[in-house]
Amino acid sequence: MTQQIDTTSRTQEEIRRLAVGRGNSLNLNRVLVPLNGFRRSEQVLPFASMMADWFSGEITLFHSLPPTHPARGARPGQVHYPDAPHDRGTSLAAAYLEEVVSRLGPHGVKSRWGIATGNAATMIASRSATSSFGVVAIATTARSRVHRFLSPGLLDHLWRTTSVPLLIVNPHHATLNGEPPQGPSTIIVACTQGSTDSALPIASAIAGASKSTVKIILAKEASSGESEDELINSFAADGLEVEIEQGSKDFVSQVLDIQSQHPGSWVVAGSKMRSGIRRTIFGSTADMIAREAVGPILVVPDSDVMRKRARSAHEATRNLATSI
Numbered sequence: 001m002t003q004q005i006d007t008t009s010r011t012q013e014e015i016r017r018l019a020v021g022r023g024n025s026l027n028l029n030r031v032l033v034p035l036n037g038f039r040r041s042e043q044v045l046p047f048a049s050m051m052a053d054w055f056s057g058e059i060t061l062f063h064s065l066p067p068t069h070p071a072r073g074a075r076p077g078q079v080h081y082p083d084a085p086h087d088r089g090t091s092l093a094a095a096y097l098e099e100v101v102s103r104l105g106p107h108g109v110k111s112r113w114g115i116a117t118g119n120a121a122t123m124i125a126s127r128s129a130t131s132s133f134g135v136v137a138i139a140t141t142a143r144s145r146v147h148r149f150l151s152p153g154l155l156d157h158l159w160r161t162t163s164v165p166l167l168i169v170n171p172h173h174a175t176l177n178g179e180p181p182q183g184p185s186t187i188i189v190a191c192t193q194g195s196t197d198s199a200l201p202i203a204s205a206i207a208g209a210s211k212s213t214v215k216i217i218l219a220k221e222a223s224s225g226e227s228e229d230e231l232i233n234s235f236a237a238d239g240l241e242v243e244i245e246q247g248s249k250d251f252v253s254q255v256l257d258i259q260s261q262h263p264g265s266w267v268v269a270g271s272k273m274r275s276g277i278r279r280t281i282f283g284s285t286a287d288m289i290a291r292e293a294v295g296p297i298l299v300v301p302d303s304d305v306m307r308k309r310a311r312s313a314h315e316a317t318r319n320l321a322t323s324i
Contacts, residue, residue: 012211015239019208020055022238027134028205029057031167034124034138034154036063037096043139043171045100046181047296049109051135051167054209058110059137061100062127063093064120090115121157129163129313135298137167141291159273159287163309165202165300168290182264184295187212190255190269191231191247192219192285199270199300200231204238206268206298214240215262217255219247219285252288260294267297273305 010018023029031048035041048059097113104111116123128136140155158166187207189199207214214235218228228244235242248254259265271286286299301309 010239015208016211019205022201023055023205023209026202026205027132029055030133031059031135031137032062032128032133033059034062040171041139044137044169047167047169048137050183052109058112061097061111061113063097063115064123065089065093065115065117067117121154121161124158125161126313126316129310133164135165135167136162139169139171141170141172161309163306163313165298167296167298169296170293173294184210184212184264184266186262186265187214188255188258188265188267189214189216190267190289191216196270198303198306199268200234202300203268204235204240207240208238214242215258216244217247218244219251252285255289256292265295267293268300269297270300270302273301
């Protein structure tokens with residue numbers, strides 16, 4: 001059964017202006033884009049650029065250099081300068097990031113870059129929290145449960161530590177050298193029980209700023225007459241055209257099918273961001289969607305998770321500053 005409300009009391013430009021304001025209050029105009037030097041990681045750039053364009057913001061390209069142990073490469077009787085390889089790495093990374101910025105500029109994309117030294121996931125999570133970024137955008141393939149348990153990748157580490165939403169693009173479903181990806185006309189909101197509180201305002205802001213309609217897929221365990229009305233009204237009050245559809249038994253497949261039927265559509269999904277053994281055993285709806293999505297998915301941490309992780313990131317930064 002499908003319910004639909006079409007609100008036309010405001011003009012498209014009014015709806016967009018209000019959405020941009022809401023998005024900027026959520027820092028959606030500031031997007032952090034980690035790049036590792038491989039063209040595959042650049043697959044996320046068109047989508048991060050869309051975010052920057054919608055909210056009149058900018059993207060920050062970010063590269064993390066691995067730390068160099070002071071004794072590494074030292075030879076008997078020789079003085080070792082541990083900063084030498086780091087300086088070379090910094091120079092190469094800076095040249096690469098500047099080259100990417102030069103490619104984005106002609107397309108009207110405002111961008112800057114930054115470099116840090118340390119574990120990539122730790123640096124990304126810390127920078128995003130302490131510098132008030134609204135989104136971390138990465139191109140990556142989500143690993144299977146067994147694979148990520150035995151050999152976790154960057155996404156798995158970020159899933160455990162990030163305090164801001166993750167914009168995930170599967171590089172196998174994006175083309176870097178082909179036609180630029182089209183912007184969305186539909187924002188799909190995957191609603192599961194207890195995981196939508198922080199996702200709804202972000203989905204509303206993105207839909208309004210991109211002039212998209214909203215399609216809510218309501219999982220059975222989250223279904224109730226009251227929750228349907230609340231969900232519809234939360235978007236309709238922002239002047240958005242919204243449609244709600246009851247979730248089937250195979251909720252993940254339903255969301256993926258709808259995304260494939262709406263080329264260019266984005267999925268916004270709230271998540272409790274389970275990690276470790278809990279994530280391996282119980283899984284995660286957002287994780288399963290991210291693994292198979294044919295387009296972008298924005299995974300939004302639960303509000304409590306956001307607050308706890310942001311607080312931890314700020315405390316870790318203060319401790320590091322006072323220990324130096």
